[in-house]
Amino acid sequence: xxxxxxxENPQQKFEPKIVGFLCNWCSYAGADKAGLAQTPYxxxxxxxxxxxxxxxxxxxxxxxxxxxxxxxxxxACHFGDCHxxxxxxxxxxxxxxxxxxxxxxxxxxxxxxxxxxxAGEGEKFVQVVTEMTDTIRRLGPIRRK
Amino acid sequence: xxxxxxxxxxxxxxxxxxxPEKIRDEVQDITNVAYFKTCEYLCxxxxxxxxxxxxxxxxxxxxxxxxxxxxxxxxxxxxxxSKAEINxxxxxxxxxxxxxxxxxxxxxxxxxxxxxxxxxxxxxxSRQAPLEEKEIDINPDVLVVGAGPAGLKxxxxxxxxxxxxxxVEKTPMLGGMPVRYEELFPNLECGPCMLEPVLAEVxxxxxxxxxxxxxxxxxxxxxxxxxxxxxxxPRYIDIAKCIGCSECIGPCPESIANPFNCGLDxxxxxxxxxxxxxxxxxxxxxxxxxxxxxxxxxxxxAACPVPEAVVFDDREKVLERKVGAIILAVGSSLYDCTKxxxxxxxxxxxxxxxxxxxxxxxxxxxxxxxxxxxxxxPPESLAIVHCVGSLDSKHKAYCSGxxxxxxxxxxxxxxxxxxxxKVTHLHKELVTPGKEEFALxxxxxxxxxxxxxxxxxxxxxxxxxxxxxxEIRYQDAGGNSRTIDADMVVLxxxxxxxxxxxxxxxxxxxxxxxxxxxxxxxxxxxAAQSKIKGIYLAGTCQGPKDIQASMNQGMAAAGHVxxxxxxxxxxxxxxxxxxxxxxxxxxxxxxxxVCPYKAIGFDVEREVSVVNPLLCHGCGTCVxxxxxxxxxxxxxxxxxxxxxxxxxxx
Numbered sequence: 070x071x072x073x074x075x076x077e078n079p080q081q082k083f084e085p086k087i088v089g090f091l092c093n094w095c096s097y098a099g100a101d102k103a104g105l106a107q108t109p110y111x112x113x114x115x116x117x118x119x120x121x122x123x124x125x126x127x128x129x130x131x132x133x134x135x136x137x138x139x140x141x142x143x144x145a146c147h148f149g150d151c152h153x154x155x156x157x158x159x160x161x162x163x164x165x166x167x168x169x170x171x172x173x174x175x176x177x178x179x180x181x182x183x184x185x186x187x188a189g190e191g192e193k194f195v196q197v198v199t200e201m202t203d204t205i206r207r208l209g210p211i212r213r214k
Numbered sequence: 215x216x217x218x219x220x221x222x223x224x225x226x227x228x229x230x231x232x233x234p235e236k237i238r239d240e241v242q243d244i245t246n247v248a249y250f251k252t253c254e255y256l257c258x259x260x261x262x263x264x265x266x267x268x269x270x271x272x273x274x275x276x277x278x279x280x281x282x283x284x285x286x287x288x289x290x291x292x293x294x295x296s297k298a299e300i301n302x303x304x305x306x307x308x309x310x311x312x313x314x315x316x317x318x319x320x321x322x323x324x325x326x327x328x329x330x331x332x333x334x335x336x337x338x339x340s341r342q343a344p345l346e347e348k349e350i351d352i353n354p355d356v357l358v359v360g361a362g363p364a365g366l367k368x369x370x371x372x373x374x375x376x377x378x379x380x381x382v383e384k385t386p387m388l389g390g391m392p393v394r395y396e397e398l399f400p401n402l403e404c405g406p407c408m409l410e411p412v413l414a415e416v417x418x419x420x421x422x423x424x425x426x427x428x429x430x431x432x433x434x435x436x437x438x439x440x441x442x443x444x445x446x447x448p449r450y451i452d453i454a455k456c457i458g459c460s461e462c463i464g465p466c467p468e469s470i471a472n473p474f475n476c477g478l479d480x481x482x483x484x485x486x487x488x489x490x491x492x493x494x495x496x497x498x499x500x501x502x503x504x505x506x507x508x509x510x511x512x513x514x515x516a517a518c519p520v521p522e523a524v525v526f527d528d529r530e531k532v533l534e535r536k537v538g539a540i541i542l543a544v545g546s547s548l549y550d551c552t553k554x555x556x557x558x559x560x561x562x563x564x565x566x567x568x569x570x571x572x573x574x575x576x577x578x579x580x581x582x583x584x585x586x587x588x589x590x591x592p593p594e595s596l597a598i599v600h601c602v603g604s605l606d607s608k609h610k611a612y613c614s615g616x617x618x619x620x621x622x623x624x625x626x627x628x629x630x631x632x633x634x635x636k637v638t639h640l641h642k643e644l645v646t647p648g649k650e651e652f653a654l655x656x657x658x659x660x661x662x663x664x665x666x667x668x669x670x671x672x673x674x675x676x677x678x679x680x681x682x683x684x685e686i687r688y689q690d691a692g693g694n695s696r697t698i699d700a701d702m703v704v705l706x707x708x709x710x711x712x713x714x715x716x717x718x719x720x721x722x723x724x725x726x727x728x729x730x731x732x733x734x735x736x737x738x739x740x741a742a743q744s745k746i747k748g749i750y751l752a753g754t755c756q757g758p759k760d761i762q763a764s765m766n767q768g769m770a771a772a773g774h775v776x777x778x779x780x781x782x783x784x785x786x787x788x789x790x791x792x793x794x795x796x797x798x799x800x801x802x803x804x805x806x807x808v809c810p811y812k813a814i815g816f817d818v819e820r821e822v823s824v825v826n827p828l829l830c831h832g833c834g835t836c837v838x839x840x841x842x843x844x845x846x847x848x849x850x851x852x853x854x855x856x857x858x859x860x861x862x863x864x
Contacts, residue, residue: 088863101285101312112314112324117334117855118284123833124850129852156834
């Protein structure tokens with residue numbers, strides 16, 4: 070769909086849609102922290118809150134691309150900080166598997182980023198969201214088969 | 215389905231960036247959204263009343279509240295929704311303040327993003343289901359493992375509230391380590407004297423069942439209802455009948471190295487762990503007793519003035535107890551000094567670890583409190599080596615916190631007992647935290663026979679014997695090689711988890727930290743709770759600490775038990791847990807393997823996984839791991855999350 074818009078309106082700037090799966094305890098709180106600091110960042114990431122990054126089913130990521138996402142961001146607690154002890158390790162393992170899967174489907178690895186944001190790291194949240202938005206903007210809309 | 219959307223403007227915090235009137239136009243098209251209302255401060259008393267009254271009038275099937283972060287006010291709005299007789303899990307919040315209004319530069323973009331989020335929330339909430347908080351009965355009794363300062367304090371506090379306590383102690387004696395120390399830092403008060411009143415109270419407390427020579431062997435169940443198996447070794451003495459007169463000990467013909475004095479002297483096969491040890495009854499070390507070799511020796515029994523106090527046919531018992539909560543207070547141990555071969559521990563007779571030295575100082579110890587070397591002579595010079603294994607990333611990457619203090623105590627006790635003896639402190643760092651501790655440091659440094667030397671690296675310290683003396687070679691912090699005489703060397707090893715911690719952790723399925731200590735729920739906010747519900751931590755089994763901190767943590771653990779599991783109150787079960795769609799479950803047990811809380815069991819007959827909602831914390835890791843799609847999570851179902859994802863992408 071995005072490609073169509075590009076073709077019809079080549080002048081219109083491509084605004085990527087990015088889904089952000091955030092864990093409740095660290096990264097969602099980190100996003101709130103950025104809010105409390107009132108630091109502006111690109112509006113492209115749409116946050117879906119989960120209790121733990123370990124809940125991120127690879128299906129969610131694949132479905133997100135299918136339903137129009139140009140990128141997916143998975144944000145977890147730092148290692149050792151997971152509220153549920155080891156959910157972030159699971160998320161990391163599954164992310165590695167996802168990258169292989171995406172490669173097979175011809176989706177660039179950069180479209181699925183996993184990072185770690187603590188409850189105090191509002192600045193890091195802003196940085197990750199900004200970088201991700203820039204990356205996807207550079208890559209352009211996802212090519213769906 | 216009728217969805218009501220309530221838009222909080224948060225004064226102008228949200229409405230300044232996101233014009234509610236624009237949103238009103240946008241949300242009209244969203245499936246099932248029946249109405250859109252605004253409020254200035256939804257979290258104020260007026261706002262909450264408005265929400266409650268309006269919900270009662272409108273009677274929507276689902277509610278969307280767009281306001282601040284759900285981390286701040288989800289609970290509040292859930293309560294309002296409940297009061298309006300709508301299930302609180304049929305409400306979804308949208309975080310328009312922290313995650314849109316305050317962070318989006320352009321109002322147009324902010325409005326667009328707000329609409330997108332409301333779309334996602336509406337899609338999600340329409341798939342949300344009512345959930346009920348269930349309640350179960352709890353067993354009010356409490357198991358305390360370990361009868362040192364932390365465990366004793368916890369047991370007394372709980373018993374004081376009228377609750378029954380099962381106090382399990384591995385050794386034959388109560389009191390833990392401090393009853394084995396003659397004097398305690400920082401005030402050089404008598405250790406047994408400090409603890410004896412506490413012990414007397416524990417022994418007289420009817421609500422406390424004391425099980426010495428006992429170990430927890432198996433644990434089943436969960437918070438509120440644990441079934442504990444306790445293995446009790448035979449004492450061969452009936453504590454109820456024994457009068458503690460010691461008549462049995464003299465005639466005993468067998469002696470062994472005394473483990474309670476670190477092998478520095480001998481004890482009889484029948485005897486006390488320590489003179490004055492409580493409960494006041496001896497025990498028989500069966501392996502040392504002649505009866506273990508088939509000899510029908512009855513000398514102790516013959517000497518005993520009380521009939522049937524000595525019980526030769528005592529056997530190991532496995533006792534079962536039901537409790538609602540468990541407090542672990544099993545204490546700690548000292549790092550193995552043989553890991554530093556150059557320090558000659560276990561090889562040179564002049565080298566002692568700090569516990570051995572404590573026993574030399576104790577009136578109940580092998581020398582009756584005299585500081586004498588293994589050669590029977592008082593030392594003319596002593597070296598105390600601090601930080602043996604502590605503050606060392608190759609060994610124990612933490613400060614053990616108590617060693618400097620007891621080293622200063624040693625300094626003072628040596629000064630009293632051997633006024634001429636020279637004391638050299640070889641230290642890496644010196645710590646004196648707290649309001650009382652610095653005074654002891656000042657007294658130690660004020661000892662005219664004491665020298666304090668900062669060494670560079672423990673690896674450069676070498677204990678060498680020259681005839682009947684030993685000397686220590688080391689490099690000072692400036693890198694200069696030096697040698698000092700030391701007739702006696704006292705090593706202050708790192709505080710490490712007690713032997714048996716791993717087995718206990720495995721039986722209880724309690725996580726351990728990277729050092730092997732029982733891991734606290736949170737290092738600062740919740741250090742007296744383990745990561746398993748209903749299991750609490752007290753004393754040095756959670757990390758090195760002094761007696762004051764241990765006893766405080768014992769009280770804290772007791773406080774957790776009394777407030778979280780009060781007698782008569784039922785235990786609420788959080789409804790946001792995983793659940794199994796049994797028809798789809800293939801019985802592969804992957805869910806159980808990834809669960810960090812051991813909350814998933816397996817029904818062998820039906821060959822399906824079973825979630826224990828009491829143990830489940832609702833993280834959803836098992837849900838993502840299930841290869842058959844059989845596992846799902848209440849309030850975070852795959853269907854709900856996908857609907858929200860699709861919603862925010864429209």
